[in-house]
Amino acid sequence: MQQIFVQEADILEDNRILVTGEDANHLGRAIRMKAGERLRVSTDQGRNFICEAVSFDKNTMELQIVEESADTEVSNRIVLYQAIPKGTRMETIIEKAVELGVSEIVPVDMKFCIVKLDDKKKKSKVERWQKIADSAAKQSKRSKLPIVRPVMSYKEAVYELISLDISLVPYENAQGVSHTKDALSQVTPGKSVGVLIGPEGGFAPEEIDMVREDCEIITLGKRILRTDTAAITSLSLVMMASEWNEIIQ
Numbered sequence: 001m002q003q004i005f006v007q008e009a010d011i012l013e014d015n016r017i018l019v020t021g022e023d024a025n026h027l028g029r030a031i032r033m034k035a036g037e038r039l040r041v042s043t044d045q046g047r048n049f050i051c052e053a054v055s056f057d058k059n060t061m062e063l064q065i066v067e068e069s070a071d072t073e074v075s076n077r078i079v080l081y082q083a084i085p086k087g088t089r090m091e092t093i094i095e096k097a098v099e100l101g102v103s104e105i106v107p108v109d110m111k112f113c114i115v116k117l118d119d120k121k122k123k124s125k126v127e128r129w130q131k132i133a134d135s136a137a138k139q140s141k142r143s144k145l146p147i148v149r150p151v152m153s154y155k156e157a158v159y160e161l162i163s164l165d166i167s168l169v170p171y172e173n174a175q176g177v178s179h180t181k182d183a184l185s186q187v188t189p190g191k192s193v194g195v196l197i198g199p200e201g202g203f204a205p206e207e208i209d210m211v212r213e214d215c216e217i218i219t220l221g222k223r224i225l226r227t228d229t230a231a232i233t234s235l236s237l238v239m240m241a242s243e244w245n246e247i248i249q
Contacts, residue, residue, distance in 0.1 A: 002031060002039040003138040005145055008047070015065035017041060017051060028056035040069055042143045048072070072143045074101040074242045075189040079164065081157045082231055083110045083199035084117065089228045094129050098136035098146050100235040101242070105133065106160075107151045112201025122151045157196065158210050165191040167215035170234050171198070171208060174219040183216040184241040193238055197231045 004023045011017050019027065027033045033053045041063065042048045048069035054062040080102050082093055094105055107126070109116070117125060129148040137145050152160075161167045166186050187193055196211065211217070220233050 001141075002027065002033070003042070003141050004039065005042050005044070005134075005137070008043045008045045011043070011065075016054070017049075017063040017065065019061040019063060020059055024056070024059050024061040027053070028061050033061070038066065039063070040141060041065075044145075046071065046073075046143060048143050072141055074239060075246050076187060076238075076242045077103045077164075077192040078235070078238055078242075079104045079106060079161075079192070079194045080231060080235065081106045081108050081152075081161055081194060081196040083108050083197055083227060084113050084115050084151070085200060085227045086114045089226075090125075090129060091132050093228050093231045094132050094148065095136045096232045097235055098133050098142065099140040100232070100239045101142075102146055102235060103144075104147045104149055105129070106149045106157060108154055108157045108196075109151055110154050110199050111204040111207060113199040114201070117151065126150055154207055155210075161194040161196055161211070162214040164194040166193045167196070167211070168194065168234065168238070169196045169208075169211050169215045169217050170220045170225075170230050171217050172202060172224050174217045177219060177221070179216070180218040180220070180237075183218050184237055185245070187238055187241040188245050189242075193242075195231070195234045195238060197227055197234065200227055 004019065006017060006019065035053055035055060037053050038050055040048065041051050048071060049065045050067050050069050051063040051065050054064050078101060080097050082105060084090060084107050097105055126148055133146050133148050168183060220230060225233060
């Protein structure tokens with residue numbers, strides 16, 4: 001079943017929705033959706049519906065709401081602060097992070113980042129990364145579109161990270177899986193969670209010192225993980241903790 005996102009204002013009288021622009025073209029011309037076929041529609045206000053295609057006319061598709069659909073979001077705001085990796089790894093991280101329920105992704109420029117972007121490249125990269133996030137949100141049937149935010153400096157990221165309810169920093173030199181378990185037990189419904197992932201070269205000593213007092217320094221196991229693996233592993237743990245702790249509340 002296809003998934004699209006619309007504005008609340010796109011819902012008209014008689015429970016109809018008018019879809020225009022790229023989505024209408026994609027559904028009508030690329031997918032060749034026919035009258036009577038169904039798709040999932042989520043609004044910017046967090047409402048979700050199953051709709052039927054009614055008609056397609058040039059760049060506009062008309063849908064009819066059939067029923068309300070279940071919300072697919074986790075009960076926590078999850079923010080990933082990701083050191084910018086080389087190659088296409090950021091694209092993989094964004095795609096998987098969105099599938100795992102992340103709310104926001106913040107690219108972070110850190111000391112040992114191999115890739116250094118100028119302002120022009122930062123803007124174009126963020127635009128591309130947002131498109132990847134949008135596509136992943138549709139594929140995974142998210143109820144809200146995650147946001148890829150502008151690149152931050154490490155100090156900016158840490159300042160914001162420690163303002164969240166729970167701040168997790170996976171670190172290769174951390175020990176004690178029991179502490180990781182205790183930290184994840186704090187991921188109860190409604191709390192905001194930040195996850196800070198270091199670059200291929202690891203955290204600089206002064207960078208990890210900046211977060212020791214205000215963040216939970218956790219381990220992801222005995223092995224050294226690549227930055228993309230660390231991000232996916234961390235978010236998988238947070239997602240499962242969120243879902244599990246919601247059940248037992």
